[in-house]
Amino acid sequence: xRRALIxxxxxxxSILLLxxxxxxxxxxxxxxxxxxxxxxxxxxxxxxxxxxxxxxMGVTLLRVLAAFALAMSIGVGLGLPMGRSPFVDRLFGPWLxxxxxxxxxxxxxxxxxxxxxxxxxAIGAVAVNKIxxxxxxxxxxxxxxxxxxxxxxxxxRLSPADxxxxxxxxxxxxxxxxxxxxxxxxxxxxVLVVELLGRSDGVGFQINLLFQxxxxxxxxxxxxxxxxxxxxxxxxxxxxxxxxxxxxxxMPAEA
Amino acid sequence: MRGLALSAAAGEVVALVxxxxxxxxxxxxxxxxxxxxxxxxxxxxxxxxxxxxKLGYVFQEPRLLPWRSVxxxxxxxxxxxxxxxxxxxxxxDALELTAFxxxxxxxxxxxxxxxxxxxxxxxxxxxxxxxxxxxVSLDEPTALRxxxxxxxxxxxxxxxxxxxxxxxxxxxxxxxxLLLLAPSPGRVVAEVPVTVPRAARDDGTVExxxxxxxxxxxxxxxxxx
Numbered sequence: 001x002r003r004a005l006i007x008x009x010x011x012x013x014s015i016l017l018l019x020x021x022x023x024x025x026x027x028x029x030x031x032x033x034x035x036x037x038x039x040x041x042x043x044x045x046x047x048x049x050x051x052x053x054x055x056x057m058g059v060t061l062l063r064v065l066a067a068f069a070l071a072m073s074i075g076v077g078l079g080l081p082m083g084r085s086p087f088v089d090r091l092f093g094p095w096l097x098x099x100x101x102x103x104x105x106x107x108x109x110x111x112x113x114x115x116x117x118x119x120x121x122a123i124g125a126v127a128v129n130k131i132x133x134x135x136x137x138x139x140x141x142x143x144x145x146x147x148x149x150x151x152x153x154x155x156x157r158l159s160p161a162d163x164x165x166x167x168x169x170x171x172x173x174x175x176x177x178x179x180x181x182x183x184x185x186x187x188x189x190x191v192l193v194v195e196l197l198g199r200s201d202g203v204g205f206q207i208n209l210l211f212q213x214x215x216x217x218x219x220x221x222x223x224x225x226x227x228x229x230x231x232x233x234x235x236x237x238x239x240x241x242x243x244x245x246x247x248x249x250x251m252p253a254e255a
Numbered sequence: 256m257r258g259l260a261l262s263a264a265a266g267e268v269v270a271l272v273x274x275x276x277x278x279x280x281x282x283x284x285x286x287x288x289x290x291x292x293x294x295x296x297x298x299x300x301x302x303x304x305x306x307x308x309k310l311g312y313v314f315q316e317p318r319l320l321p322w323r324s325v326x327x328x329x330x331x332x333x334x335x336x337x338x339x340x341x342x343x344x345x346x347x348d349a350l351e352l353t354a355f356x357x358x359x360x361x362x363x364x365x366x367x368x369x370x371x372x373x374x375x376x377x378x379x380x381x382x383x384x385x386x387x388x389x390x391v392s393l394d395e396p397t398a399l400r401x402x403x404x405x406x407x408x409x410x411x412x413x414x415x416x417x418x419x420x421x422x423x424x425x426x427x428x429x430x431x432x433l434l435l436l437a438p439s440p441g442r443v444v445a446e447v448p449v450t451v452p453r454a455a456r457d458d459g460t461v462e463x464x465x466x467x468x469x470x471x472x473x474x475x476x477x478x479x480x
Contacts, residue, residue: 148318151289155312156332156379166331170322248322248359 035217044221052206057225060195060202063119064188067126071183074127075134076176080168082135083142099132108194117198126190133186134179141175142168170245177242181234188230256281257440263432265300265382268409268416268453270430272423274478278441279419280315283385286417287312302382311381311414313389317368319360325371326356332375346378350404366397373401377408384414390425402428406453423479427464428456435475445475 019037026036035043047053082089082096111125145168153167169176195204203222210218256278263269271279284290286297287310299308319328329346330338347353350370360368369389376384389405390398402425409416420426426433433447447468451460468476 148314148316149320151284152312152314152318154289155287155310156375157334158331159335162331162335166320166323166327170320173322245322248361251359251362 033216035220039217040220040224043215043217044225047218047221053222053225056201056203056206056222057229060188060191060204060226061229063123063126063191063195063202064184066123067130067187067191068180068183070123070127071130071134071187072176072180075131075179076138076172078131079135079138080142080172083139084145089139096132096135099128100136102128102132104129104190104193108190108197112198119199122191122194122199125194126187129190130183130187134183137175137179138172141172145171173242173245177238177245180238184230184233184238188226256442258442259295259436261434261443263415263417265415266413267432268418268430270418270420270426270433271436272420272426272433272479273436273441274421274438276441277436277438279436280387281441283312283387283417283419286383287385299383308382309379311376311379311384313369313372313376313384313386315387315389315391317360317365317372319368319371319375321360324357324359325352325363328360328371329375329378332379342378342380346374349377349408350374366393366401369393370401370404373405373408377412380412381414384416386416386418388420389418390422391420398425405429410454423465423468424461427461427468429453435478437475437478444478445473 022034023036026034031039044053078092082092107128108122108125111121111128115121115124149167149171150163153163158167191202192204192207195202196208199205203226206222207219210216210222259278259282261269261271261282271282273279281290285293285295286299288297302308319325320331323331326343326347329343333340333342344353347356350373352367352370352374355363355367355371360371363371373389376386390401393401406429416429418426418429427449430449431453432449434443435445435447436442437444449456449464451464456464469479
């Protein structure tokens with residue numbers, strides 16, 4: 001009983017400890033620089049009641065999802081052939097090194113300069129920041145693909161689409177899941193930056209406004225709300241999808 | 256391998272027998288079109304109806320897709336329009352796999368997995384069937400059971416078969432003709448027709464044929480011992 005209860009209560013205890021430390025810090029530093037948990041909760045409620053919270057979070061979330069989908073599909077589309085073919089790898093390898101080392105801020109500023117302060121420029125800039133990382137992960141996964149199954153697919157004349165869906169992608173599931181997890185976390189952080197620099201809505205835009213009025217409680221309220229949403233995506237969408245794709249691994253073996 | 260020449264008539268079962276390292280698997284890979292780095296020629300005749308010959312391949316390991324069910328593994332070998340047709344169910348029935356249709360290959364024993372690989376090779380109704388040690392590392396009763404199933408399948412729907420094996424009994428039980436291979440360079444050193452009809456080859460007949468081969472004086476047969 002005790003053994004089962006303690007691990008279940010640990011996350012709760014961990015959060016309570018964090019809140020206590022936060023409250024303690026507020027009392028030491030002062031509520032203006034670091035508002036306490038209650039004040040932040042009030043700010044969160046205020047923003048939710050006015051509808052601003054949901055509007056800005058919704059807009060940001062859509063940008064995150066668009067950039068995520070773009071980055072993952074292009075990342076897999078480039079990483080898979082690079083891992084499978086030494087020729088393609090040598091052709092695009094140097095490009096990859098260049099883009100891996102390109103600072104996010106440079107990409108964002110150049111995208112706005114070249115394509116204007118548009119939605120496409122914002123989402124594209126975020127995707128370009130994530131693509132090289134996805135390519136590196138997927139390329140490594142593609143190098144480990146089982147050639148025996150690829151030969152089998154050739155003998156039985158599977159179409160290229162079937163080979164991708166039934167032979168190649170299932171082998172890349174763990175890699176793609178890892179890329180998706182790190183991708184979601186990275187992308188939403190960069191989305192806030194593009195919003196701050198060149199959009200007139202979204203969490204990043206809102207945080208810029210709150211910064212100008214020195215509303216620390218508001219900034220923390222938006223931050224906490226968005227961290228919660230990203231965690232919800234991770235547990236509610238990414239992990240169930242990954243479990244579904246990997247269900248064959250957990251089947252009990254036949255006696 | 257050098258100077259390896261072999262031909263098989265339509266519907267003939269040819270066994271390639273020899274020690275490891277004489278290029279048996281490589282030969283199958285070349286015939287299947289998997290291995291293109293060779294000098295030579297492979298010619299596969301058309302079907303009686305004029306279409307291109309269909310190929311079945313039973314690999315040395317079952318090579319099933321672990322993330323697809325037994326049924327899906329069979330269906331994927333077929334062209335898309337036939338996948339939902341009756342062929343998959345009928346083949347599962349014929350090999351007594353119906354109860355396992357929704358299992359994943361990770362849940363199967365090696366014997367069952369090899370049986371699924373056999374079903375996959377036959378579900379495409381192959382004209383040319385390549386088999387690479389299809390019953391290796393199975394216990395003798397399981398191997399015998401699979402051999403019987405293979406014989407039944409071939410009786411119902413004949414195919415030209417190239418069977419690679421190092422098991423002389425298996426070759427004598429299944430093949431119309433044995434080609435004995437020797438290593439470095441891999442080449443055919445002897446050819447042995449088996450005239451007893453396949454249905455009439457019981458354990459005693461196979462054993463007698465084997466003794467006869469092992470007692471032949473030519474050097475080619477000494478490799479078998």
